[in-house]
Amino acid sequence: MKQLPADYQVHRKDFQQCEAVIKANSQSFYAAFSKLPLQKANSIYAIYAFCRRADDLVDEHHDEQGLLQLRHELDEFQAGQTLDDPMWKALRVVMNHYQINLKYFYEMIEGQQSDVDFMAIQTQDELENYAYYVASTVGLMLLPILSDNHPVNQQIAIDLGKAMQLTNILRDIGEDYQNHHRVYLPQMLLKQYGITDADFQAAKPTAALIKLWEYEAQLADNWYQEGLQLVKEIDPDSQAALLAALYYYQAILTAVRQHHYSFLTERNHVSAKQKLVIYRQVKRDLK
Numbered sequence: 505m506k507q508l509p510a511d512y513q514v515h516r517k518d519f520q521q522c523e524a525v526i527k528a529n530s531q532s533f534y535a536a537f538s539k540l541p542l543q544k545a546n547s548i549y550a551i552y553a554f555c556r557r558a559d560d561l562v563d564e565h566h567d568e569q570g571l572l573q574l575r576h577e578l579d580e581f582q583a584g585q586t587l588d589d590p591m592w593k594a595l596r597v598v599m600n601h602y603q604i605n606l607k608y609f610y611e612m613i614e615g616q617q618s619d620v621d622f623m624a625i626q627t628q629d630e631l632e633n634y635a636y637y638v639a640s641t642v643g644l645m646l647l648p649i650l651s652d653n654h655p656v657n658q659q660i661a662i663d664l665g666k667a668m669q670l671t672n673i674l675r676d677i678g679e680d681y682q683n684h685h686r687v688y689l690p691q692m693l694l695k696q697y698g699i700t701d702a703d704f705q706a707a708k709p710t711a712a713l714i715k716l717w718e719y720e721a722q723l724a725d726n727w728y729q730e731g732l733q734l735v736k737e738i739d740p741d742s743q744a745a746l747l748a749a750l751y752y753y754q755a756i757l758t759a760v761r762q763h764h765y766s767f768l769t770e771r772n773h774v775s776a777k778q779k780l781v782i783y784r785q786v787k788r789d790l791k
Contacts, residue, residue: 508543511597518590518597522549525556532756535779536749541741547602547649550594554609555642557591558616563684568620575613582606602648608641615641619686626691631673632666634688639672640665650746651738660734667727668753670720675756677704677717678768689716707769714765721757728754744786751782 526549527534537548561570586596615637625631643661673688680686681704697712728750735747752774759772
C-alpha cells in the first residue's frame, strides 16, 4: 500500500472531519469513494465537505449571508491564506497535490446562489445549466484526482454531473415542493404535458407527471451510459469507485420506478444490501 504523503498525515484529523461530513450526508458517494486509495479518498472528502457546506447554507439554513461569507473565504483561500478550519486546511493539502481549478468552486457557489434567488426554471436548457453549476462543477473538481488525463474527459464529466443532479431532482420532487415550494422541472414542459400546481399537491402523480418524469429520467440514463466511457479513461485505481457512484445513482431511478413513482410522498433510496449487490456487479464489469 502506497504511503500517504507527509502533509496528509499531518492533517489526518482535518481529513477525518471531512470524511464524517460525507459519511453523514451522502451514503451513495461515501460507499463509492471510500473504495479509493486513501490519498484520493481523503481528497474527495475535502471537496465534498466544501460542496456540502455551500448546499447546506442554502437548503438547511437559508443563510444567504453565510454563502457570501463562504465566497469571501474562498477569495482568501485563492490568495494563499488558509483559515483555521478543518475543511480549508484539508483543501490546502489537496490543492498542493492536484491541479484543480478554483473557478469550479466559485461556480458551485453561484449555483447555490440561484437557489437563494430561486426563480422557476423555464426551459430544459435552463435546467441543464443549473445542473452544471451545482453538480457538473463537482465532477470537474474531482477529475484531476481521479485521472491524469482529465482535460480529455471534461464533457463526459459535465454530462455525468447533470445526470446525477437530474436524478436528485427526480427523487426529491415532493420534498422540494413541500419544504421549499420549488419545482425544478421546466415550466415549458409542465405546460406541454398539462401539469399544474395541483398535481404536486396530490398523493399520487398523474399519468402526465409520470410521463414527464420518465422524459427527464431517460436523459439521465443516456448520460449515465455515456459516463461508462469516462470510467474506462480514468486511472485504473479510480475506476471501481466512479463506476460504483454511477451505478448507485442510476439505481435511484430504478428504485423510484419500483416504488410506483412515489416521489411526491417519499424519498426513494438504494439500500445498503442493494449497494453490496451493485458493487459485486462493478467488480464483474471491470474484469
